[in-house]
Amino acid sequence: MSRPELSVHTDAPAMARSVAAALAEAVAAAQAERGSASVVLTGGRNGNALLAELAGMARGDVDWSRVDLWWGDERFLPEGDADRNATQARDRFLGAVPLDPARVHVMPASDGPDGADPEAAAERYAAELAEASRVEGLAEQRVPLFDVVLLGVGPDAHVASLFPGRPELSEGDATVLAVRNSPKPPPTRVTLTLPAIRTAREVWLLAAGEDKAEAVAKVMEDSAESGDVPAALVSGRRRTVLFVDQAAATKIR
């Protein structure tokens, strides 16, 4: 797998502003091309900063009612829990733009239709993705066309809820998995798999802050393809970009 394109910004706020503008641009371009756009959101500090910027951005060429939003992973907690990625997105962005609620595809909560059964929740989300892919004539890949998959990179180089050395990284078939005993709390999560992520047109990795410097250096190493560096295992069909700030770029060798 080739190394991602590197995009370096002064600091975390500058990066959030720039990625938000690029995302609005990508959404507008997708809508001009085929009438709608599809974005996979990420949790984490960088993803949240980007959503806060996007919420305040006035873009006449973006029709938010024709955007599908999916999630790359979710902390499997009750609906409305402050640690859920969807709750954090709702607080910063979902209420700020005129989205179509039917196109906001949150991952199930632990008090949702499957109760506290993350495997059933993963299956439910996989079925929702598969149905959307069928409607788009992409039934074979079992996920719809994702224009952009956003992935926050953790200090340990995890993306979505795909953690270093974990068996979920070897999944070759399922599009969504439950994760138990996650090394980062909360321990139970639901995540897209590598095969699902790799269907995307573009994958954008977000890594701002000094604590991400080691992870960024590993991703940019030529030999970075092992299960120790999940962020090095993702790619988009058309483009893979690693957005960093200067603090996160200091250890690139």
Ligand SMILES: O=C1O[C@H](COP(=O)(O)O)[C@@H](O)[C@H](O)[C@H]1O
């Ligand atoms: O737990 C998670 O963490 C990562 C990265 O978070 P950060 O705060 O270190 O930037 C995030 O990408 C993922 O979606 C989330 O569930």
